[in-house]
Amino acid sequence: MLGGQFLETAIWGLPIVIYPFLSGLMAGAFVIDSLAHLFGFKQFEPVAKLAATSSFAMVLIAALAPLVDSLQPAKAPLELYFRDHFPYSPLSVFIIIWTLYVILMFFEMYFDYRVENIEKSKLSGIRGSIARFLTFGNNNISKESLLKDRKALFIISAIGVPLAFAFHGYIGFVFGAIKARALWTSSVMMLMFITSAIVSGAALVTLLYVIGYSYYSKKNVVNIETLNALGIFMIFAIAFDLFLDFIDKLYSFRAYTEADVFHGWTLVYNAGGVLFFNYFVVQILLGLIIPLILLIFKPVRTSKLMMVIISIFVQVGVFAMRFNTVIGGQLLPKISQGTIIPEFPWLGFDGILSSIGLICLSIVIFFILGWLFGWEDSNKNGFENQTNSVDN
Template identity: 30%
Template sequence: MVHGEFWTIKDLFVLPNEYVYWSIQIVLYPYMTGLVAGAFVLSSLYHVFGVEKLKQIARFALVFSFALLPVAMMPLMMHLQQPLRGTNVLMTPHFTSAISAFGIVFMTYACIVGAEIWFVYRKFIVDSIHRLQAKSSRGPGESLLLLIYKVISLGAMDLSKEALEADHKAVKFLAGLGIPVACFLHGYAGFIFGSVKANALWMTPLMPVIFICSAVVSGIALCIISYAVFMELRKWAARRNKHYFLPDALAHGSSAVDPEHLRSVQGHEVKMTSKYLLIFMTLAITLELLDIIFRGYTAVKSWDILRDVIYEHDFVKIFVLQYGIGNVLPFLMLLAPRLTTRRAALACLLVLFGVLMMRWNVVIGGQAFSLTFAGFMHYHLPIIPHDMETFKEGLGGALLVVSTPFIIFYFLNMIFPAFLEEKEAH
């Protein structure tokens, strides 16, 4: 069976060798890289621009961005027929290839985020080494944690005022350097689509900019939801005195957590972050609408088929699901007075759905019309897999990709507690 034949339904005059080759994994590819970039931009609002109101969620966003990073390439690896060859992008860079450029930017960004986390948590790492070494009896978990901290400390045990100030300067420099790299990491995905001249829907210079803005929106929205959920778990553990339930309890070395304090911090951080989410949402919605208006005003030769796709075949997906439910509704929910944490989390969930539909409409909608300009193809997501290909390109593979960063964050939080108070970090 030809790749794509299982989930493609043809309508009218379609070429025999045309199928929807790029399925759900290619939809998730720019979606996951966008979450990485957006989470890092949120953390940089505090580290670079000094937005003190975001100091608690900024550290969480930094660690969560690092947890999302390995998943950025996972959809591509799932989509490849020979996934073991995917490492060639990282090991053999080639400056004339857009995909190879991703390998260069990806490795650069990974080094920047890893170094920034090291400088942010260096004081905590050294303090943890002294605390664990001072214990007369250590459990297996504490012994393993002590070994990890000794390795990642790299022997830098100086906690003088000058050393901590140098750490702070390094964090600010790396965060500032990481913003354009993070934007380029995701903007290049839009560049790949925008540079495909054979596809009328993708061929627009606004595509990279639209991808970047929507990436920041999705990353901030995911951080708000995740932060609210994890803080709810922490409040639940604090009320029932089950601090061992938290993955970072071992690293903290103490279990004194006040539920009222957690509630206060949660509400403050969610409300403040939602305001910045509104700013980036306004920019993203404006650019997407500007792109549609520009296409209709110029009315190039391919506009007839694009008009059928946008206003007929994908009308519900674009104007109802993407703009209505995914943009306008959460925008109004966030603008309404007396914003609560639950309402903000629900609005952010709708925002994530809207960004996912934007990626869906770009990737799947761009393949919907035939090169004959007289036929259409419809994509049906495989729900129940009957072989490995339909699992990877179906609902099972999508759920695997989406759940992986939370698993990584769970274990990463054991080493770098993402909910440290400002006084506890450097």
């Protein structure tokens, strides 16, 4: 990328596509987690811990992605914390929200897995000593302490949901605040990012739930009721996302917007544009409309295979949305003519391999956190047993 910029280049490369993608997964997974803890939907309780672990794994890598794309990654964390341009720069507010969110997730993980860690601390060897450290000396498993945990998780979720929305909404603002890029300066940008985050988070939790509980769990099985509830939740999220995409398209008409935005849509997204296939076929049709039509039928929502396929479709669609937004917005030139031809090298800091590596790293960190804390629900019969034991 630095090899010959020749006036106009897509400065933000593939790692910046990964950045909103992973943080969207993180925010969406936290919303699923909060549905169980905050809003008391008992159907979501079997996936609450899975959602919390995946959310924590994604948030750690989400901040690494822009660091990969920056040219001075060694300097960046120190400068961002000690010379923060708060609150004028969108990225400077983001680093504060990220830090708060990581601290919050530590508490969430502690209260989520406290009982499991107390059980594991009886083991010998390094596994036991790590679990002993993670209990922080609190070995109380009485009913009162369990109720206290629930209360703490309720409070954490009450703080965490607005924070997760702020986290991902602010990434939308990082793009929306750049007035020089006509295709980014959109008032619905922030809302679109949040909605697509919820869609992708629900899809991620569904995918991990079906695969994990079917093949890798010794004590749990997939609860069809939970799968159905996830499907119904996805219907509403996808419908709202489609509505926002429709509004965004409506804003691009010549009558309602300035010339730059209109020309940008003509050159990039509309028929004959560079990203026509990526936008209308992959993002809208494959990622939103086909899953929505399929999810309306109950046999589909209760089928494990179909839910996995739908989740993969949605993930591909949301990744296409991030690509179309980040790269597509940069294809409209500021002072040249035509559209920019973006370059995606295989090697290099903003290459394809480093982007694949970022996604793989998030999966690796998910496994590490799953080993450290745990990822599945502790009870064999899903949510019923747990609620009974706490209530009685």
